[in-house]
Amino acid sequence: MSSSQIYSNPAAASWTCQYETNIQLAQDFHKRLPGYHPSPFVPLPEVAKELGLKAVFVKDESSRLGLPAFKILGASWGTFRAIAEQGGLPLDSTLETIAEAARKSNTTLFAATEGNHGRAVARMGKILGVTTRIFMSRFADDESVKKIESEGVHVVVIAGDYDAAVAKASEEAAKDSGGLLIQDNAFEGYEQIPAWIVEGYSTLLVEVEEQLAAQGLKATMMVTPIGVGSLGHAVVAHCKSDSRQVAVLTVEPETAACLHHNLKAGKWTTIETSATIMNGMNCGTVSPISWPVFQKGVDASVIVSDLECHHAVQYLQAHGLNAGPCGAASLAALRKTSTHGRSDLNLDADAVVILLSTEGARGYSVP
Numbered sequence: 001m002s003s004s005q006i007y008s009n010p011a012a013a014s015w016t017c018q019y020e021t022n023i024q025l026a027q028d029f030h031k032r033l034p035g036y037h038p039s040p041f042v043p044l045p046e047v048a049k050e051l052g053l054k055a056v057f058v059k060d061e062s063s064r065l066g067l068p069a070f071k072i073l074g075a076s077w078g079t080f081r082a083i084a085e086q087g088g089l090p091l092d093s094t095l096e097t098i099a100e101a102a103r104k105s106n107t108t109l110f111a112a113t114e115g116n117h118g119r120a121v122a123r124m125g126k127i128l129g130v131t132t133r134i135f136m137s138r139f140a141d142d143e144s145v146k147k148i149e150s151e152g153v154h155v156v157v158i159a160g161d162y163d164a165a166v167a168k169a170s171e172e173a174a175k176d177s178g179g180l181l182i183q184d185n186a187f188e189g190y191e192q193i194p195a196w197i198v199e200g201y202s203t204l205l206v207e208v209e210e211q212l213a214a215q216g217l218k219a220t221m222m223v224t225p226i227g228v229g230s231l232g233h234a235v236v237a238h239c240k241s242d243s244r245q246v247a248v249l250t251v252e253p254e255t256a257a258c259l260h261h262n263l264k265a266g267k268w269t270t271i272e273t274s275a276t277i278m279n280g281m282n283c284g285t286v287s288p289i290s291w292p293v294f295q296k297g298v299d300a301s302v303i304v305s306d307l308e309c310h311h312a313v314q315y316l317q318a319h320g321l322n323a324g325p326c327g328a329a330s331l332a333a334l335r336k337t338s339t340h341g342r343s344d345l346n347l348d349a350d351a352v353v354i355l356l357s358t359e360g361a362r363g364y365s366v367p
Contacts, residue, residue, distance in 0.1 A: 005254075006337065007263045007301040008344050013247065015296045017240035023202035025091050026077050030203045032095065033076060034127075035065050039204070041211040042321060044355075047331070051338045053351040055217060058331075059208055062322040062360030067123060068116070069280075069326075069359040070204055071184075074230055075111075075120035077200030078193050079128070079182050083107065085192075086180075099128040106178035108133060112165035114227070114280045115144040116326075116359055121182045122151035133172065135165040139275050139282055143363050161273060162283050185228035185287035194230060194287055201234035208354055220346055221247040221299075222354045223330040226259045227281045231358065233290035236297040247299040247345050251333035253278045257303040259286050259294055266295075277306045277325040277364040300345055304332040306367035317361065325364055327357030 030036050040060040048056040061070035080098055084091060087101040109132040111121040118134040125132030132153040136145065140157045148155050158165055166183060170190070173179035186194040212219060224235040232250055239246035252260050256273035270285040286294065312328035312335070334355060338347055347353075 005303050006340060007260060009263070009299060010344055012240075012297050012299040013245065013344075015240055017237045017293065017297055019237040019241040021199055021202075023199060023206065026199050027203050027206060028092070029077060029080060030065075030073060030200075033065055038207040038211065039064055039070075041208065044319070046319075047334075048353075051334070051347070052349060053347060053353055054349060055352045056334070056355065057212075057353070058316070058321055058323075058355045058357050059204065060321055060323070061204070061327065061356070061358050062324075067120060068324070068362070069120070070201065070231065070356075071116040071120035072123060073203050074184055074197035074200035075117060075182060076124050078184070078197035079109065079121065079124045079180075081196040082180055082182065082193050083128075095127065099130075102128050102130045107180050108173075108176050108178050110135075110169045110173035110176070110179055110181045111183055112136070112162065112169040113148070114139065114162055114282050115148070116280050117184050118155070119148045119151060122148055122153040124182075125153065126151050133169075135169045135172075137162045137165045137282075139279065141279065144279065163270065163285055184230040185283070185285065186289040188288075191289050194289055198230050198233045198237070198290070201231050202238060204356075205234060205238040212352070212354075217352050219244075219246045219354050220351045221249060222356065223249045223251060223333050224356045225278070225281055225326050225329045225358050226250045226252050226286075227283045228285065229259060229287045229290035229294065231356070232259070232298075233287070233293055235356070236293050240297045248297060249333060249337060249345065250294070250298050250301045251329045252301070252303050253281050253309070253329075254303045254305050256282045256284065258284050259298075260301045260303050262286055262291065263295065263298065263301050277367060278309055278329055279364075280326045280359065281329070300337060302333045302337050304329055304336060308332040308336065310367055313361075316357070321357065322360045323357045324359040324362045326359045330355035330357060
C-alpha cells in the first residue's frame with residue numbers, strides 16, 4: 001500500500017477521551033420514537049478467516065427508524081434538543097410536546113446535505129409537523145433529491161460544493177424568524193447542535209457493545225466512514241472512554257479525504273473535493289469540534305478508491321447485506337489495512353472488528 005493512502009498514530013492506543021455527557025438521555029429518547037429497535041449485527045466469518053482475525057461483524061444501518069441510514073439518530077436528537085432548549089422544556093418531554101412548541105414558535109428546519117442527513121432532518125420535520133428546507137451541492141444526484149423530497153420538503157441544489165451548501169443553509173436559516181439550522185458539522189458560532197448530533201449516535205455504539213456482550217465478546221477495533229466527522233467523533237469518544245481502548249480506523253474516499261489530509265498535515269484545513277460513489281462522504285472540511293478528538297484518538301486513517309468500495313458493496317450484497325457505498329467503505333478499509341500496520345492495530349488472531357455500514361443499497365455509477 002502506498003504510504004500516501006494510510007496514516008497511523010501509535011499514540012492513540014493509550015489516549016483517553018473524557019466523554020462528559022449523559023448518553024442515557026439520547027437512548028431513552030430514541031426508544032420513544034416510533035419503530036425503534038436495535039439495528040442488525042451481522043457476522044462475516046469468511047472475512048475473519050480471510051484476514052486471520054477472530055471475528056468481524058457488520059453493524060447494519062440500512063434500515064434505521066424507517067430510513068436507509070444511521071443519520072436519523074443524530075438528526076432526531078439534535079432537533080429535539082434544539083427545540084427543547086428554545087422552549088425551556090425538559091429532556092423527557094414527549095414528541096407531542098416538542099411538536100407543539102415548534103409550531104407555536106413557527107419553527108422551520110434548515111439543513112445542508114449530501115443525502116442521508118438531509119432526509120433525516122426532513123423526516124423529523126414531518127414527525128413534528130414543521131416546514132423543512134434542504135440544500136444540496138452540485139454533486140447531488142436525482143435519486144437522492146427525490147428521496148429527500150419524498151419526505152414532503154423542497155430541495156434546493158446550488159452551484160457550489162457541500163461547504164457552500166452549508167453556508168447557504170445557515171444564511172437562509174438566519175433570515176427566517178423561526179429558522180433552526182440542524183447541521184452535523186460545526187463552524188464558528190455554531191457548535192451546540194452539532195455536539196448534540198454527535199451525542200445522538202451514542203445509541204448505535206451502546207447497541208454494538210450490548211450485541212457483542214451477548215456473544216461474550218468485546219471489540220478490539222471499530223471501522224467508521226468519515227464525512228464531516230460527527231459519527232466518527234462519537235466512535236472515537238466511545239472507543240477511547242471508560243477504559244475501553246478500542247482501536248479506531250477511519251475511511252474516506254480518495255477524492256474527498258479531508259480528515260486523512262488533515263491528520264497527515266497535523267493541522268485542520270479545508271480541501272477541494274470531487275465526485276465519488278461515496279456521496280455522503282464527499283465533504284471538504286472536518287467539523288472543528290471533532291478535529292481535536294480525531295487528531296488524538298484516531299489510530300489509523302485509510303483512503304479507498306471508488307473501485308475498491310464497489311467491490312466491497314458487491315461482496316456485502318452477495319452475502320445478504322443491504323449495503324450502499326458509504327456503508328461498504330468500512331469493509332474496503334479493513335481489507336486494505338489488514339496487510340499493513342498489523343502490530344500497531346493488533347489485527348491478529350484475537351482481533352474482534354466492527355464495521356459500521358452506514359447506509360442501505362442505492363443506485364450509483366459503477367466505476
